[in-house]
Amino acid sequence: MSTAKDRAPGPAGSGLNDDIGEEKRLALYRSQVRLRDAEQRAFDLFLQNLVKGTSHLSLGQEAIAAGFAEAMVKGDLSFCTYRGHAHTLARGVPVEKVLGELMQKDNGLMRGKGGSMHLTSEEHGVMGSYAIIGAHLPIACGAAWRAQYRGDKDVSVCFFGDGTTNIGAFHEALNFAAVWKLPVVFVCENNLYMEYTPIKDVIPIPQPAADRASAYGLERILIDGNDADIVYRTAQKAFARARAGEGPSLIECLTYRHSGHSRADPAKYRPEGELEEWKKHDPVKLYRERLKQFGVTDEVIAEIDASVRKEVDDATEACKAAPSPPLDIITTDVYADGGWAWRN
Amino acid sequence: MAEISYRDAVTRGIAQEMARDPDVVFLGEDVAKPGGCFKATVGLYEQFGGVRVRDTPISEQAILGAAMGAAMTGLKPIAEIMFSDFIAVCFDYIANEFPKARYMSNGQTKCPLVVRTANGAGSRFGAQHSQSVENWCMMIPGLKVVAPSSPIDVVGLMAAAVRDPDPVIFFEHKSLYNSKGEVPDGEILDTLGTAKILRPGKDCTIVALALMVPRALEAAERLRIDHGIDCEVIDVRSLVPLDTKTILGSVAKTHRLFTVEENPRLCGWGAEIVSIVADEGFYDLDGPPVRITTPHIPLPAADIMEDVVLPTPQRIMETIRRGLGS
Numbered sequence: 001m002s003t004a005k006d007r008a009p010g011p012a013g014s015g016l017n018d019d020i021g022e023e024k025r026l027a028l029y030r031s032q033v034r035l036r037d038a039e040q041r042a043f044d045l046f047l048q049n050l051v052k053g054t055s056h057l058s059l060g061q062e063a064i065a066a067g068f069a070e071a072m073v074k075g076d077l078s079f080c081t082y083r084g085h086a087h088t089l090a091r092g093v094p095v096e097k098v099l100g101e102l103m104q105k106d107n108g109l110m111r112g113k114g115g116s117m118h119l120t121s122e123e124h125g126v127m128g129s130y131a132i133i134g135a136h137l138p139i140a141c142g143a144a145w146r147a148q149y150r151g152d153k154d155v156s157v158c159f160f161g162d163g164t165t166n167i168g169a170f171h172e173a174l175n176f177a178a179v180w181k182l183p184v185v186f187v188c189e190n191n192l193y194m195e196y197t198p199i200k201d202v203i204p205i206p207q208p209a210a211d212r213a214s215a216y217g218l219e220r221i222l223i224d225g226n227d228a229d230i231v232y233r234t235a236q237k238a239f240a241r242a243r244a245g246e247g248p249s250l251i252e253c254l255t256y257r258h259s260g261h262s263r264a265d266p267a268k269y270r271p272e273g274e275l276e277e278w279k280k281h282d283p284v285k286l287y288r289e290r291l292k293q294f295g296v297t298d299e300v301i302a303e304i305d306a307s308v309r310k311e312v313d314d315a316t317e318a319c320k321a322a323p324s325p326p327l328d329i330i331t332t333d334v335y336a337d338g339g340w341a342w343r344n
Numbered sequence: 345m346a347e348i349s350y351r352d353a354v355t356r357g358i359a360q361e362m363a364r365d366p367d368v369v370f371l372g373e374d375v376a377k378p379g380g381c382f383k384a385t386v387g388l389y390e391q392f393g394g395v396r397v398r399d400t401p402i403s404e405q406a407i408l409g410a411a412m413g414a415a416m417t418g419l420k421p422i423a424e425i426m427f428s429d430f431i432a433v434c435f436d437y438i439a440n441e442f443p444k445a446r447y448m449s450n451g452q453t454k455c456p457l458v459v460r461t462a463n464g465a466g467s468r469f470g471a472q473h474s475q476s477v478e479n480w481c482m483m484i485p486g487l488k489v490v491a492p493s494s495p496i497d498v499v500g501l502m503a504a505a506v507r508d509p510d511p512v513i514f515f516e517h518k519s520l521y522n523s524k525g526e527v528p529d530g531e532i533l534d535t536l537g538t539a540k541i542l543r544p545g546k547d548c549t550i551v552a553l554a555l556m557v558p559r560a561l562e563a564a565e566r567l568r569i570d571h572g573i574d575c576e577v578i579d580v581r582s583l584v585p586l587d588t589k590t591i592l593g594s595v596a597k598t599h600r601l602f603t604v605e606e607n608p609r610l611c612g613w614g615a616e617i618v619s620i621v622a623d624e625g626f627y628d629l630d631g632p633p634v635r636i637t638t639p640h641i642p643l644p645a646a647d648i649m650e651d652v653v654l655p656t657p658q659r660i661m662e663t664i665r666r667g668l669g670s
Contacts, residue, residue, distance in 0.1 A: 115448075128449065130441075138408070139410075139413040142421075145410055146413070168405060175403065176400070176401060176406040333447050335446075342584050343587075344585065
């Protein structure tokens with residue numbers, strides 16, 4: 001399915017623009033800038049004590065969220081982790097809705113009832129962000145089972161980190177999906193650290209996901225997760241395979257998170273110079289250069305940057321002005337009748 | 345009207361719902377071609393085919409996770425966990441995923457599914473295949489929990505569980521699979537959250553669940569014959585929602601309360617019922633509420649030991665007789 005060419009970092013400037021096209025490339029760029037700015041804003045608001053609870057940023061990992069989301073069509077489903085802001089935004093959820101939830105305001109996606117780790121927007125195909133490692137891989141299988149059962153053509157896409165590959169649910173889900181030939185795509189974002197411990201210290205193989213694919217009869221797919229073009233092409237192939245009834249894919253995307261695991265983590269466990277080295281391969285920077293090599297003008301790029309900045313600025317102001325959620329929703333939606341009654 | 349077994353009632357209840365609604369699908373370990381480890385799903389594969397009735401790998405997390413994903417996106421799955429003890433290996437779905445998705449998403453996410461599982465002792469299987477774990481599920485906001493004691497209730501409550509828009513954990517009792525009862529022909533649909541007064545009485549209220557129901561009824565009959573004590577026996581049937589009105593109404597009439605629970609004593613469902621009665625029916629009571637439970641021990645395998653630890657009709661009878669001072 002995936003060729004050697006896809007797995008290598010894109011030969012920037014050398015490729016033709018025909019398979020992706022300028023319109024999609026501009027969308028990929030806009031999406032990455034939007035994720036970068038929104039996440040950076042979330043971090044800044046945290047420093048101002050305006051983002052409460054925990055938060056897990058995807059700074060540095062934007063190409064994966066953007067590349068997969070841009071390859072999805074309406075009706076495709078995303079299943080995310082607690083590091084899910086980027087995947088949620090990439091499906092088109094307004095920045096205000098996400099920042100509002102992080103700031104625990106009434107304008108948040110779930111009006112403060114879920115928090116940063118559980119972003120959900122079913123109208124955008126975001127079927128939840130799951131904070132128990134591995135839990136959503138079987139759930140994505142179930143959504144894919146429904147598609148298979150009904151003959152629906154949507155694909156379920158499940159994102160998770162490298163640390164997830166050591167939990168039981170990962171292996172149960174991979175086996176289940178492969179045996180039932182489900183239209184589900186598993187996307188491992190290998191950012192080299194599970195939380196604080198390097199993933200290489202806790203696996204007996206070099207690549208946590210790719211090197212396990214063969215155990216489930218799947219192709220080994222390892223790509224540069226910081227190159228949105230490669231991510232996009234790989235996603236398209238996996239989706240086509242899923243829609244054709246050929247079963248699941250497991251894709252390992254190499255990337256690096258610029259921030260710590262969560263807001264409480266200064267990431268001091270990293271070797272000196274590692275972050276700087278990866279920042280040379282920053283997905284947003286890389287893609288900006290890519291656009292220029294394809295002849296996109298500085299003005300067009302600046303226009304995208306400015307309009308994204310405006311959305312993030314406007315969202316920030318709206319969230320600062322938004323009220324806290326009303327306390328009467330504490331007891332709503334425990335059960336399907338809208339309430340919380342467990343007795344008569 | 346025909347007399348059928350509790351085991352066959354499981355098949356009938358599932359078949360009734362699968363025939364009614366093409367969105368109902370059924371998955372689990374050995375449930376399809378083999379007809380279930382307890383033979384409680386024999387014939388469903390033949391009747392509805394391998395697309396709707398599916399054998400899975402031994403992967404309890406995959407079973408419950410897949411059921412949830414299917415439920416979230418429009419199907420009405422019934423998932424089997426072969427022994428209720430195995431809930432412990434997939435408890436994340438029962439404790440963290442099914443019951444919290446709707447709340448955390450501010451009402452966006454639905455999770456209409458049924459987990460049916462063989463619960464309880466009596467088969468001499470030892471501490472990991474005999475437990476009564478209904479109280480593990482009762483304590484979680486967002487779940488519904490049902491445990492029928494008779495074939496007719498199995499059919500009717502299964503239908504209610506499948507049609508319910510919330511996740512329902514459906515406890516079947518292993519030692520009841522062979523029991524029989526009259527079940528009317530045609531569609532049967534019961535209501536979750538309703539207890540049944542199986543035997544009216546005036547001297548005390550006995551509240552029981554699942555296998556403890558026939559034992560409570562037997563104790564009540566012997567108390568009447570041997571001691572002239574007139575017990576009211578209530579089958580709780582549904583722990584969540586809990587029909588407290590029926591229980592409080594009964595205690596207001598009999599003035600004494602006994603719970604008969606197969607779960608080990610600590611945090612058993614009877615403790616919650618006693619607490620509610622103490623809060624809201626205290627002045628109706630003429631004496632302390634009494635809980636008759638399995639002791640706080642893992643279940644032993646040997647028959648003579650297992651028989652001693654579960655509440656028996658004899659123990660129920662003696663405890664009530666002593667409690668009433670007769």
